[in-house]
Amino acid sequence: MEKASTIIFIVFAAAAVLSALNILLQRNPLYSALSLIVTLLSLSALYLTLHAEFIAVIQIVVYAGAIMVLFIFVIMLLNVPAVQPQIEKQKGLRYLAIPFAGILIAETFYVVLSIGKRTMPSVPVGTEAQAVGTTWSIGTSLFTDYLLPFEVTSVLILMAVVGAMVLARREGD
Amino acid sequence: MTNILVEWVIKTVVILLILVTAVAYLTFLERKVMGWIQLRVGPNRVGPLGLLQPLADGLKMIFKEDIIPSQSNKWLYILAPALSLVPALMTFIVIPYGSEITLFGRTIELHVTRMNVGLLYIFALTSVGVYGIVLAGWSSNNKYSLMGGLRSSAQMISYELALGLSIVSVLLYSGSLDLVEIVNKQGGWLGHTGWNVFRFPLMFVFIIFYIASLAETNRTPFDLPEADSELVAGYHTEYSSMKFVMFQMAEYLNLITSSSIATALFLGGWNGPFVGRLPILGPVYFAIKALALIVTAMWIRYTVPRFRYDQLMRFGWTTMLPIAIINIIITATVILLFP
Numbered sequence: 001m002e003k004a005s006t007i008i009f010i011v012f013a014a015a016a017v018l019s020a021l022n023i024l025l026q027r028n029p030l031y032s033a034l035s036l037i038v039t040l041l042s043l044s045a046l047y048l049t050l051h052a053e054f055i056a057v058i059q060i061v062v063y064a065g066a067i068m069v070l071f072i073f074v075i076m077l078l079n080v081p082a083v084q085p086q087i088e089k090q091k092g093l094r095y096l097a098i099p100f101a102g103i104l105i106a107e108t109f110y111v112v113l114s115i116g117k118r119t120m121p122s123v124p125v126g127t128e129a130q131a132v133g134t135t136w137s138i139g140t141s142l143f144t145d146y147l148l149p150f151e152v153t154s155v156l157i158l159m160a161v162v163g164a165m166v167l168a169r170r171e172g173d
Numbered sequence: 174m175t176n177i178l179v180e181w182v183i184k185t186v187v188i189l190l191i192l193v194t195a196v197a198y199l200t201f202l203e204r205k206v207m208g209w210i211q212l213r214v215g216p217n218r219v220g221p222l223g224l225l226q227p228l229a230d231g232l233k234m235i236f237k238e239d240i241i242p243s244q245s246n247k248w249l250y251i252l253a254p255a256l257s258l259v260p261a262l263m264t265f266i267v268i269p270y271g272s273e274i275t276l277f278g279r280t281i282e283l284h285v286t287r288m289n290v291g292l293l294y295i296f297a298l299t300s301v302g303v304y305g306i307v308l309a310g311w312s313s314n315n316k317y318s319l320m321g322g323l324r325s326s327a328q329m330i331s332y333e334l335a336l337g338l339s340i341v342s343v344l345l346y347s348g349s350l351d352l353v354e355i356v357n358k359q360g361g362w363l364g365h366t367g368w369n370v371f372r373f374p375l376m377f378v379f380i381i382f383y384i385a386s387l388a389e390t391n392r393t394p395f396d397l398p399e400a401d402s403e404l405v406a407g408y409h410t411e412y413s414s415m416k417f418v419m420f421q422m423a424e425y426l427n428l429i430t431s432s433s434i435a436t437a438l439f440l441g442g443w444n445g446p447f448v449g450r451l452p453i454l455g456p457v458y459f460a461i462k463a464l465a466l467i468v469t470a471m472w473i474r475y476t477v478p479r480f481r482y483d484q485l486m487r488f489g490w491t492t493m494l495p496i497a498i499i500n501i502i503i504t505a506t507v508i509l510l511f512p
Contacts, residue, residue, distance in 0.1 A: 030311070037304070057293040065300025066333075069307070069326050076311050076323065134289055135350055 005049050012049075016042035033071050040064045054135045184285045188265055196425045197227035199467065206471040231418075239414040242314060249312035254412070254419035257305020260298040261426035267291040268433045269353045271443045271455025283443070283456060284353060291352040292344075295434060296337060299389060303329045305423065310408040321407030324397050324482065331489040332388035332395075338497035339381040342504040343369055343438050352434075356442030368441035374503045379439045381497055383466075386431035388489070391424065393474040397482055432466035433459075440466075 019038035026032045040063045047056035142150050201216065201223070208215025217223040241250055271283030288294060303326055310322020346369060347355040359367045369375045388395035399407030409420045436442060440462045443455030480488065 041301075053288060053290045054293070057290045057297050060297035061293065061300055065297060065303075066330065069300070069303060069330060072304075072307055073323065073326050076307070076319065135293075136289075 009046065009049055012042040012045040015039075016046065029075050030072065033068060033075060036071075037064050037068050040068070052134070054138050180281070181285060184281075185266065188285065189262070192262070192265060192426065192429065193422075195429060196422050197231065199425045199428070200230065200421070201227050202468070203471055203474075206468060207475050210472070210475040234414060234418045237414040239416065240411070242411050244314045245411065246312040246314065249308050250411075251416075253305050253309035253312060254416045254423075255305070256308060257302055257423040258419045258426070260302040260305075261423040261430065264295045264298050264426075264430045265433075267294055267352055268430075269356055269437060269442060270459050272448070272452050274452045274455075282353075283452075287351055287353045290350050292340065292350045292355075292434075292438075295430065296333075299427070299430075300329075300333060302423070302427070305420075306408045309412065309420070313408075313411040315411050317404045317406075318408050318410045321399055321404050321410070325391065325408060328391070328395065328397060328485065328489075329389060331486060332385045332493070335381060335489060335493035335497045336385040336389055338494070338501060339378045339385060340438065341501050342375060342378045345501070345504050345508055346372065346375065352437050352442075356437050356444065359441040359444055368439065368444070370439040370441075374500055374507055375439065377496075378500050378504070379435070381493060381500065382439070383435060385493060385497075386435065387470060387473065388485075390427040390431050390470075392428065392470055394477045394480050395485060396479060397485055428467060428470060429463065432463040432470070435466055436462040 016039050019035045019042065022035040023032045023039065026035060040059060044056045044059040044064070047053075047059060204226075205215040205223075207213075215223065216226045219225045219229045241247060266285035267288060269284040269287070273280050273282050275281070306325045307322045310318040310320070310325070313319070343355065344350065347358045349355060349358075359369055370379045391397075391399065399409070404410070409417055412420060436459060443459045445454060445458035448454045448458060
């Protein structure tokens with residue numbers, strides 16, 4: 001059983017990394033968007049191996065199912081020509097990119113190394129319903145411990161929706 | 174461990190075979206129902222009562238020429254039918270067809286698997302299934318196909334909201350996302366003892382759910398993505414042979430899925446008279462209820478005219494969505510006041 005989950009992890013982790021690379025390497029925006037969907041699906045499979053079923057499914061419903069459909073919708077509507085127009089390159093930014101990439105890599109190394117030293121906390125023993133990442137545990141913590149941040153976030157999203165409607169509205173409508 | 178795996182494989186194969194047969198005969202039933210409604214006979218030449226018609230249709234489709242348009246995006250064009258068929262097939266592993274039967278001294282649960290997010294799993298798959306249609310429309314490099322694909326994605330996003338919100342009321346009653354658990358909560362003989370459709374606000378929710386599921390499965394009066402009079406055949410205009418069949422199969426599978434979910438959520442699933450004593454009756458009741466919903470969908474298809482596109486979107490956003498939200502509030506209030 002242990003072996004099986006390791007194999008599953010390796011397969012989907014590789015799929016996630018490769019498709020994430022493909023997002024950057026593809027010229028065609030539609031292919032990039034499709035690669036992003038593959039990345040999201042592989043991540044969802046990884047969540048499943050951690051028994052976070054609710055998060056795994058929500059990952060697909062929200063990101064792969066709703067947000068990416070809108071992305072693809074827009075790409076198809078704009079119908080980007082196959083030959084990409086050359087983006088005007090700003091020389092200064094290119095030199096700035098090297099130190100930033102260095103900082104990012106150093107940061108990643110720092111995080112990975114500090115994780116390696118730590119021992120993982122043992123998985124809390126409990127009933128299946130109490131495990132982290134199930135519908136029950138997320139629902140309970142959202143509506144008790146994190147009620148205020150949850151409500152504030154929903155107000156924030158409401159503001160974004162109203163803002164989008166105001167911006168999209170044509171004059172004289 | 175291996176025992177469970179073998180059991181899963183056997184169940185999956187059995188369900189797959191039943192589904193493929195059911196899909197073939199649903200096309201036959203559809204034409205028969207259309208015939209009855211239009212005062213015709215329907216297909217009756219191939220075999221007794223025309224019963225071998227699906228077989229003849231299948232053979233015909235296999236031997237058709239498989240055309241890939243030269244200006245199409247070849248890989249996506251080939252991938253698209255699979256993308257719409259596979260998620261449609263995957264939904265069936267969480268649908269409970271019955272309680273438990275004993276076969277060869279083993280207790281067998283009549284569902285492939287159960288998970289505590291079963292219902293959300295189905296939603297995730299239906300939302301992924303839209304990519305098949307969208308990519309088919311785009312990769313065909315045909316304006317009618319593209320219009321069909323775009324319409325379909327817009328329609329599915331709009332009606333998914335009403336569908337999802339209407340289910341929240343059911344979840345408030347059952348307190349679980351597990352379909353087996355939801356059906357178990359509706360035990361009893363007939364409606365008055367527990368089916369969700371006979372509870373006060375849920376009967377309205379059922380109507381909302383049914384309308385939204387018709388829109389999700391692209392059935393008339395919501396079949397704008399393939400409106401023949403405007404778009405030739407919509408997203409599958411360029412498809413022929415087995416690729417076309419895959420789209421048709423996905424469509425009928427989605428119809429079976431939505432009817433099965435409606436059965437499990439509202440019509441008590443496998444529950445019915447004597448099912449406690451004779452568990453084998455469970456799948457029979459389930460099939461009868463699901464079939465009734467499917468025939469209703471066909472009946473609607475041949476009696477109601479198609480919406481105009483702007484009417485469809487307005488109906489989804491300004492009628493279905495508010496009613497679904499109000500239903501949640503009413504259900505929550507009822508549960509709070511009469512626990």
